[in-house]
Amino acid sequence: MTTTDDADVTTEHIAPPLPDDVRDRLVEVVGRDNALVTDDEREEYRDPYWFQEDRSYDSSLVLFPASLEEVQAIVRIADATGTPIWTSSQGRNYGYGGPSPRVRGSVLMSLRRMNRVLEIDHELAYAVVEPGVRWFDLYDALQESGNGDLMLSIPDLGWGSVIGNSLDNGMTYLPLGADYQAPCGMEVVLADGSLMRTNMGSIPGNKSWHLYRKSMGPSLDHLFTQSNYGVVTKMGIWLQRRPEAFAPLYLSVPRDDQLEQAVDILRELKLAGVVTGVPNLQNTITMAHQFPEELGTFVGMEGPASEEDLDALADRTGIGRWGVRTAVWGDRVVVDHHVQRIRDAWGAIEGSRVDLTQVYTDDNWDEMSTFIEKVQAGIPSIDLMDVVPENLGHIGFSPVVPLKGSEVRYVADRIKDLVTTEAGSNFVCAIFPTNDRSCFIVSSVSFDRTNREQWAASFATVKKLVRELGAEGYGEYRAHLDFMDLAAEQHRFGDHAYRRFTRAIKDAVDPNGILSPGRHGVWPAKYLDGDAG
Known part of the structure; x- marks a missing residue:
């Protein structure tokens, strides 16, 4: 589906055919049982939400290394032969391209087998993990090691990688999830196969590597998020102590015009x-994930519902046109006080309500049963998938917006208008205040992934949103593989000074341009010069 149309700013890049001898050397590193070599084998490791007959982002080989040394060996071979490699952790970045590479014919390197929890420090409340460790795995390790009183800030789905989610600025919901406070201290394989540790880890034997997020001189952790400057093989993740009390809340917004x-x-x-x-903060359609008994199967890919039908659904279920999933953590007296503060403030919204089924403490912690409760207590699940139709796919359009009602209302309406009229699907929207002053408006444009026409219309709609809202100064916090370049193109200040800077770093640290070329618009010079497909 790639194109050379200037309006889309998406150029197809195809790697040269992978020579047999290079393929054999790479496979030898991990063993034949840990490689997907044939076309049929590789079918199982590509973006499941991409139209499967379109081969724009196919790979030439998939490797599953199990150790740091195997990663280094793969990278060294790739660097010596000019072979592009695209790295993923679990490869479950669905809605943004999954494990598929930007450059067709790249070698995929999946770090799923690097799945060890290397350290849990109860006193300082942190863990150290490899990239194949899922949220499920770290949670289980905490329980099994007697550290169940340490809580992990998690995303909606527990099957993803702790490191992979963090490196793509994925959201988590507990207090440490605000402004991405949990990741701290990384070990990184560079493009020549050498090893670097960020921040205080650059001092041999330093005991503050995973405790202090800065450094003397430039702090490098953030340099490896949404970038292609290295392969992260180890990372610290901060935890929090289980509080005396935890109150999961649902705040209803009865009418759409009360969003602001x-x-x-x-x-x-x-x-x-x-x-x-x-x-x-989610709209009614999106809330099917949270309230399956009331709303039934998720209907995002169906034709847009009328305002009258949405109002009727909101009234019949009592869920509202919008609703906020949130929680309060802390000492019982603090929790009770903050819950009352929330009730008092939310009461200004006519017809709204604040739902609190119960406050959880050590005495009843194991009684949590609903998704809304568990996700905010750091208990991972994949419950959301229970209401998703088998053939549903989606792509995310996710601009960053000031946390002002008027701004959110304007951008949400702009997205809704295009999604309902041009993609022909329901408006699916979740608003995430990632700090006290800004939010992401995440619209999952949904489609039947077996329907090429609907799939193509959805991608065309999102690209139009990127262009039109970009012209008004709004940009995405992450972008799908198919329009990473278009999203990067919106950063035009100073004649694209930011893009020139990130590409200059790329050429300095990866002169042969082998590590995930094109990721989030960061291209090595040889692709821009037309020498690499």
């Missing part, structure tokens, strides 16, 4: 320190 008011109230609660973590 709800956003402003939520912002003030966050600025006051009453709401911490990352709350999640």
Whole structure:
């Protein structure tokens, strides 16, 4: 589906055919049982939401190394032969391209087998993990090692990689999820196969590597998020102690025209320190994931529902046109006080309600049963997938917006208008205040992945959103493989000074351009010069 149309700013890049001798050397590193070599084998490791008959982002080989040394060996062979490699951790970045490479014919390197929890420090409340460690795995390791009183800030789905999610700026919901506070200290394989440790880890034997997020001189952790400057093989992740009390809440917004008011109230609660973590404000269609018994199967890919039908659904279920999933953590007296503060503030929204089934403590912690409760207590699951039709796919359009009701209302309406009229699907929207002053408006444009026409219309719609909202100064916080270049193109200040800077770093640290070329618009010079497909 790649194109050379200037409007889309997406150019197809195809790697030269992988020579048999290079393929054999790479496979030898991991063993034949840990490689997907044939076309049929590789079918199982590509983006499941991409139209399967389109081969724009196919790989030439998939490797599953199990150790740092195997990663280094693969990278050294790739560097010596000019072979592009595209790295993923679990490869479950669905909605943004999954494990598929930007350059067709790249070698995929999946780090799923590097799945060890290397360290858990109870006293300082952190863990150290490899990239194949899923949220499930780290949670289980905490329970099994007697550290169940340490909580992990998690995303909606527990099957993804802790490192992979963090490196793509994926959201998590407990207090450490706000502004990505949990990751700290990385070990990175560079393009020549050498090994680097970020921040204080660059001092041999340093005991603060995973405790202090800065360094003397430039701090490098963030340099490896949404980039292609190295392969992260180890990372520290901060944890928090289980509080005395935990109160999961649902705040309803009965009518769509109350969204602006709800956003402003939520912002003030966050600025006051009453709401911490990352709350999640979703519309009725999206809430099917949270309330399957009331709303049934997720209907995002169906034709747009009328405002009258949505109002009726909101009224019949009591869920509202919008709703906030949030929680309060802390000492019982603090939790009770903050819950009351939330009730008082939210009461200004006519017809709204604040639902709290119960407050959880050590005495009843194991009684949590609903997804809304578990995800905010750091208990991973894949419950959301229970209501997703088998043939559903989606792509995310996710601009960063000031946390002001008027701004959120304007951008949400712009997205809704295009999604319903041009993609022909329901408006699926979740708003995530990732800090006290800004939010992501994540619209999962949904489609039947077996229907080429609907799939193509969805991608065309999102590209139009990127262009039109980009012209108004709004940009995405992450982008799908198929329009990473288009999203990067919107950063035009100073004649694309930011893009020139990131590409200059790329050429300095990866002169042969082998590591995930094109990731988030960061291309090595040889691709821009037309020498690499």
